[in-house]
Amino acid sequence: MTYILGLNAFHWDSSACLLKDGQLIAALAEERLGERIKHKAGFPGKAIKAVLEIGGIAVKDVDYLALGYDKNANSKQKMAYAITNPRRTAKLAIKSLGRRSDMSGLEAKVAEACGVPESDCRFRIEHVEHHLAHIASSFYCSNFDTAAGFSYDAAGDFVSAMYARCQGTDIEVLDRVFLPHSLGYFYTALCEFIGFDHIGEEYKVMGLSAYGEPKHMDLMREMLYIDSGGQFKTSEKYLKLLDQGFDELAQENGEFKLPPLYTDALRARLGPPRIRGQELTQRDMDIASSCQKHFENVVVDILNWLHTVVPGDNIVTAGGCSLNGVTNARILRDTPFKNSYIQCAASDDGLGIGAALWLWNCKLGKQRAAPVTHAYLGLEHSESEMEQALQDADLAFEKLEMDSVIERTAIHLNQGHIVGWYQGRCEWGPRALGNRSILAHPGWPDMKELINRKIKRRESFRPFAPSILADEVRNWFEQDVESPFMMHVVRISEDKREELAAVCHKDFTGRVHTVKRSQNRLYYDLIRKFSEKSGIPVLLNTSFNENEPIVDTPEQAVACFVRNDIDVLVMGPYITTKPGKTAV
Numbered sequence: 001m002t003y004i005l006g007l008n009a010f011h012w013d014s015s016a017c018l019l020k021d022g023q024l025i026a027a028l029a030e031e032r033l034g035e036r037i038k039h040k041a042g043f044p045g046k047a048i049k050a051v052l053e054i055g056g057i058a059v060k061d062v063d064y065l066a067l068g069y070d071k072n073a074n075s076k077q078k079m080a081y082a083i084t085n086p087r088r089t090a091k092l093a094i095k096s097l098g099r100r101s102d103m104s105g106l107e108a109k110v111a112e113a114c115g116v117p118e119s120d121c122r123f124r125i126e127h128v129e130h131h132l133a134h135i136a137s138s139f140y141c142s143n144f145d146t147a148a149g150f151s152y153d154a155a156g157d158f159v160s161a162m163y164a165r166c167q168g169t170d171i172e173v174l175d176r177v178f179l180p181h182s183l184g185y186f187y188t189a190l191c192e193f194i195g196f197d198h199i200g201e202e203y204k205v206m207g208l209s210a211y212g213e214p215k216h217m218d219l220m221r222e223m224l225y226i227d228s229g230g231q232f233k234t235s236e237k238y239l240k241l242l243d244q245g246f247d248e249l250a251q252e253n254g255e256f257k258l259p260p261l262y263t264d265a266l267r268a269r270l271g272p273p274r275i276r277g278q279e280l281t282q283r284d285m286d287i288a289s290s291c292q293k294h295f296e297n298v299v300v301d302i303l304n305w306l307h308t309v310v311p312g313d314n315i316v317t318a319g320g321c322s323l324n325g326v327t328n329a330r331i332l333r334d335t336p337f338k339n340s341y342i343q344c345a346a347s348d349d350g351l352g353i354g355a356a357l358w359l360w361n362c363k364l365g366k367q368r369a370a371p372v373t374h375a376y377l378g379l380e381h382s383e384s385e386m387e388q389a390l391q392d393a394d395l396a397f398e399k400l401e402m403d404s405v406i407e408r409t410a411i412h413l414n415q416g417h418i419v420g421w422y423q424g425r426c427e428w429g430p431r432a433l434g435n436r437s438i439l440a441h442p443g444w445p446d447m448k449e450l451i452n453r454k455i456k457r458r459e460s461f462r463p464f465a466p467s468i469l470a471d472e473v474r475n476w477f478e479q480d481v482e483s484p485f486m487m488h489v490v491r492i493s494e495d496k497r498e499e500l501a502a503v504c505h506k507d508f509t510g511r512v513h514t515v516k517r518s519q520n521r522l523y524y525d526l527i528r529k530f531s532e533k534s535g536i537p538v539l540l541n542t543s544f545n546e547n548e549p550i551v552d553t554p555e556q557a558v559a560c561f562v563r564n565d566i567d568v569l570v571m572g573p574y575i576t577t578k579p580g581k582t583a584v
Helices: 045-055 075-084 086-104 106-114 130-139 183-193 202-211 217-223 264-270 282-309 325-334 348-363 383-392 402-414 447-454 470-476 521-534 554-563
Strands: 003-008 015-020 023-029 064-067 124-127 146-156 159-167 170-178 224-226 232-234 314-318 339-342 419-422 436-440 465-469 488-491 509-515 538-543 568-571 574-577
Touching (some): 003 045, 015 045, 015 348, 023 348, 045 106, 064 348, 075 086, 124 348, 130 146, 130 348, 146 183, 170 348, 183 202, 183 232, 183 282, 202 282, 202 325, 217 224, 217 264, 224 282, 282 325, 314 325, 325 488, 383 554, 383 568, 402 436, 402 521, 402 574, 419 554, 447 538, 465 521, 470 509, 521 538, 554 568
Parallel strands (some): 003 064, 314 339, 465 509
Antiparallel strands (some): 015 023, 159 170, 488 509, 568 574
């Protein structure tokens, strides 16, 4: 038996995972635990302890520790950039030494997190280059024997994108795009300009883009343009490269705050940037539309080139940019690739998985394990904990058989009640996929506005996802995709838009979550039962939270239910309702 602990450490989205003989058995982000800070940075000590507990092992049973970071990668390129930019890179060099110091004490940190002596840490440590770990995280989790690999984000190990040929257990790196050129920086800089200056808010700009027109495409092409052979460049006239490491931007509590990545030249072209909290203007919407459209165009051009180098039907993508669902759907429409796989935690929280899988398959030369077809890899809490949380909140509740739970919940949903749905193990990654979800009728009048305003307390333009039975996608959407991790935004069929009004975005799209019974039996059965009552095999699905990480414990689920306008809480076999919200 071989156990590999995979980490993303001393970086945002810190996380841990556990492999048993190459099979992913547990994965958890640090943000879900303890202080519950979104995109939490630092050392994932609580997540390490949790995944080991899920796996039923102790630290002394871990054979290898793998990290998606390699300080020695791309040294020549780093040195060449340092020579031409000595002042900018001096700070980065100092910070890099600090990160090396952090990494050198890993055994002690792991031991402390788990409450054991350092002598229990007998594992060997393996560092894997950032983008190689990204590609590995998607390829080895897929069921593809061969695929083209593409990773893209802001930066990692001085690289912003990587191209690869994946076959069997091998990943052949074909090329890299080095800093300062970065698709991720391009998108994030424009997010900041529009006033979304917190880490991880790019999805807001993707949603906002539907309300604008791409009126700034000439500027976008100046800021980001294709060179040749898959290479792209970003303009230092408009975009700044950080003179700090991402790690250095983390505050003591693990929160991140990025400085502006845009220059005065961009202000001169577009006017003053929007300040967070100010009203969104049509100009902001048009910038968002232009940014999204150009980003898509560049990615499609890149992947059309990649297909000439790695021909075939399959592509795997990863990195923070691969969470852009509009682009993911367009890749399947406008490139020769017919099938895609994107790991459910494709951003930096998934680096530990990629590093661990690369170690298992490439370094150790082992046979690939079964593909990862679902995201339910986190913690599960007992019925006794659920019951105690309800009692502590002084809530009246019923305990039912699960068939009755599904029947009752479907009735509530068909009556337009909003349901907090808490079941099984929590999802791995940023999406709620039917175990820690807020659910509602997808066509109920004003449902989108109600949830945004009174429950999620977020911007009115942000859409909700449709969870749909996988075999029904072609009947309700214009593009028949398989999207178990909610990674594709596709157009709703014209004759179905009224029935799906609450999940139909401004541009008639929805971020599809396809559900198979083999992936989540309980959630599938709930959607099926709702379909029997409503005629719609779809539920509105959004994450069970309120401007915080998705709920983890029963206590957090109960607290979220109590403090806002969720009508019904269904937690395991228990159901509790707000006054007047009976199932009839």
